Amino acid sequence: MENLSEKDERCAAQIYDLLLQTLDDIGYHYQRNDEERQVHFEVHGDGLPMELTITVDGERDLIRLLSFLPFKVPENRLQDMALGVCRINDVLINGNFDLSAERGRMSFRMVQCYRDSLIDMEVLKYMVFVSLNTIDEYSEKLFLLSRRHITLDELEDDGGDEKPAAAEAE
DSSP states (O other): OOOOHHHHHHHHHHHHHHHHHHHHHHOOOEEEETTHHHHHHEOOOSSSOEEEEEEEETHHHHHHHHEEEEEEEEEEEHHHHHHHHHHHHHOOOOEEEEEEETTEEEEEEEEETTTTTOHHHHHHHHHHHHHHHHHHHHHHHHHHHHSSSSSSSHHHHHSSSSSOOHHHOO
């Protein structure tokens, strides 16, 4: 683990404890790695299964949420996928999709800084619920695009408006 000041260590530990309390409050089952201040869990929505990892980074005062989509993009589809990711990211309010051209892996990422901030359970729930709604809305479309089952224009159908997920998911 990082070499943190006592204050930074205490703050990161408090945020991590709050994260665990939040996931317990939601009722999610998760695997925890206390040494890395990291949790991992899976959620099933309407589309593809979603695996999320949330890490409290005490060195940078960040809460990082990362979800790898459960498919690999074929090399010959990288250009269309990059355009699709750009189009989707352009309408997202929080978080973004990433595409690794080297590995063909897609992920969703959301980050929240907690430096000199008051973070409560609602902020963490917002991160989780907005991320889950966004991933659920777009992951299957991205998979279909990667397999040429839909076009770039079809990717945007029904996907132009991000929904306020936090209120719906509670």
